[in-house]
Amino acid sequence: IGIWYSNNTLAMNATSLDINVSETLANKTLIVTTILESPYVMRKGNYQEYQGNDQYEGFCVDMLRELADILKCSFRIKLVDDGLYGAPEPNGSWTGMVGELINRKADLAVAGFTITSEREKVIDFSKPFMTLGISILYRVHLGRKPGYFSFLDPFSPAVWLFMLLAYLAVSCVLFLAARLSPYEWYNPHPCLQGHKDMLENQYTLGNSLWFPVGGFMQQGSEIMPRALSTRCVSGVWWMFTLIIISSYTANLAAFLTVQRMEVPIESPDDLADQTNIEYGTIHGGSTMTFFMNSRYQTYQRMWNYMHSKQPSVFVKSTEEGIARVVNSKYAFLLESTMNEYYRKLNCNLTQIGGLLDTKGYGIGMPLGSPFREEITMAILHLQENNRLEILKRRWWEGGQCPKEEDHRAKGLGMENIGGIFVVLICGLIIAVFVAIMEFVWSTRCSSETDEVRPHSCPRQHHRPTPVGPHGNTPTLTPLTCCDVVWTYLLACYSTSVGV
Known part of the structure; x- marks a missing residue:
């Protein structure tokens, strides 16, 4: 010894x-x-x-x-x-x-x-x-797998729609505030004395639509608000986009990589509080005896339900209970070891909650x-x-269901983020198309004479050209394409109403 x-x-x-x-x-x-x-x-x-x-x-x-x-x-x-x-x-x-x-x-x-x-x-x-211990086995409905446009999943369609409406509302308010505020009108050539009536506003219709886009994409813009009113609009929009982008980023990874499971119950209390999903156990087994003799209120309610539904909710074997779970709305009460074994054989099965007892x-x-x-x-x-x-x-071990670690180890494939490339290609195509249209429009306007009717090809109207003190003409800021389109629409509207 x-x-x-x-x-x-x-x-x-x-x-x-x-x-x-x-x-x-x-x-x-x-x-x-x-x-x-x-x-x-x-x-x-x-x-x-x-x-x-x-x-x-x-x-x-x-x-x-x-x-x-x-x-x-x-x-x-x-x-x-x-x-x-x-x-x-x-x-x-x-x-x-x-x-x-x-x-x-x-x-x-x-x-x-x-x-x-x-x-x-x-x-x-x-x-x-x-x-x-006793556990609950139930089948799960797998949500749709991540697709090309899974990057849209973090927000519901209603949220995306309200974000679009918010963008349009901010653009309109910004345009109106800039037009109404005198502090957004400025003289681009302050050195030219005697021509203070030459004022410009940087918030044209196009710029008012572009400024919120730069803020939403967190890229900024060369346009900076001058007036207090436009700064208030900009600050509120930036705070809005900060929360939206942060929430989107936090949920994006999960929606790109995880095929979410839909389970209507999460605990024995949820199971006892509903009657849509039937539940039972092996007839004459120890699990049935456990519920029959339990003094816990939730388990008593579950036994009263099973007793009122017998013999329909009881099964003769574990295999019969598993088949019933797979093929119908049925939750099976069985030992945790059997639960673990069948979950590894069938990936559509899951355990609800923890153990109900220990034995x-x-x-x-x-x-x-x-x-x-x-x-x-x-x-x-x-x-x-x-x-x-x-x-x-x-x-x-050795079931057909992969381990969770295997899912985390896989990288994102084209089936997860392919929609981003689709958006990029569509954006490039639209940009090329718009560039061609701008070129055609500019060429057409340059070839027209001054006798062309205003509604056919409107001229670019400026305020009276000021003359410098030495007789030279200062360089004026050219009108943008959006200004030309806006002037053209006003001219067409004036012609149609007979002004």
């Missing part, structure tokens, strides 16, 4: 605890009752070609082989006759695997077999080999079984050596 040294110290020797196998268990063949349930016990795809235990595979089958090596015994697997875990009958008898243990038809019950106080009264259990799976034995201590010690030995965790990883 240890060595005592002269300096009054004791050195303990670390030794492994050997499992003492009793003579009644060594070289004995134990009958194991079980139930088919993935991934605990399953038939092989070609099980007809095998005999005995070789027909089966799964977590519990591998665990039995590990226990057989430790306990120096063998097992013979048989399926329970009625396909049930075990529940009490009104006459006091038990169904399923519990009934077979009580009637001594089997020595052990190995499956996803929940340890409950009610079962402990009639059979014995080993220490739990797996800890779990464990154990190996069942007849009451007063002489094998209980040896089997418990063997299970503890497997847990200490991490063998049970290795077996769980083997049977729970």
Whole structure:
């Protein structure tokens, strides 16, 4: 055990605890009752070609082989006759695997077999080999995948429409404020004395439309407001665009990369507060007993609903419950380990909320079984050596659903941001088209004579040209294309009304 040294110290020797196998268990063949349930016990795809235990595979089958090596015994697997875990009958008898243990038809019950106080009264259990809890399984509706124009998704169509209306409103208010305020009118040539009537306003209709665009794109503009009124309009618009751009940027990455899941319920309370989605569990299982005996108000409401809807909301097996979840509006209440297993097989399934309770799976034995201590010690030995965790990883991992890390590792493709390039190409095409139209318009106006009618090709009207003190003519600011178009529209309107 240890060595005592002269300096009054004791050195303990670390030794492994050997499992003492009793003579009644060594070289004995134990009958194991079980139930088919993935991934605990399953038939092989070609099980007809095998005999005995070789027909089966799964977590519990591998665990039995590990226990057989430790306990120096063998097992013979048989399926329970009625396909049930075990529940009490009104006459006091038990169904399923519990009934077979009580009637001594089997020595052990190995499956996803929940340890409950009610079962402990009639059979014995080993220490739990797996800890779990009740959870809710439901299917999800995946939103549309990110497309070419996913960059528009952070805002709803209504928000985009109101932003367009806000832009037009700001442009109009800016144009009117600049026209009404005397401080936006200025003399471009202040050195020319005696010609103070030569005033210009930088906020033409085109510039009033361009200035908010520069602010919205956070690029600024060469046009700076002079009057207090136009500065107020500019400041409010800049604050508006700051909030909008910040909100858009914060949500853009998620909408470009994530295919959002639509789940109508998020907790057991949400499930209990509605009746549109049915929910239930395996009939006669430990989960049904949990809700039936629970004193928690939410769980009592859920049991009252299930009891009023029976037998329609109860299923006979986990596979039947999973199929019902996939094909209808049905939430399945089952153990968290099974929830995890089926979520990795079907990407349209998800867990709602956390665990409703905490419990464990154990190996069942007849009451007063002489094998209980040896089997418990063997299970503890497997847990200490991490063998049970290795077996769980083997049977729970390898599903078809990718991990979340795989989604985060992928870069953005053209299917995510292709719409940006479409907008760029369309903008370039429009710019080239407008440039051609400006060239044609300028060429046409230059070729026309002064006798052309105003509504055919309006002249560029200026205020009287001032003459400098030395007889020279100062350079005037040329009118923009927008000013020409605006003058042309006014001329057409004046002609049509007979002015």
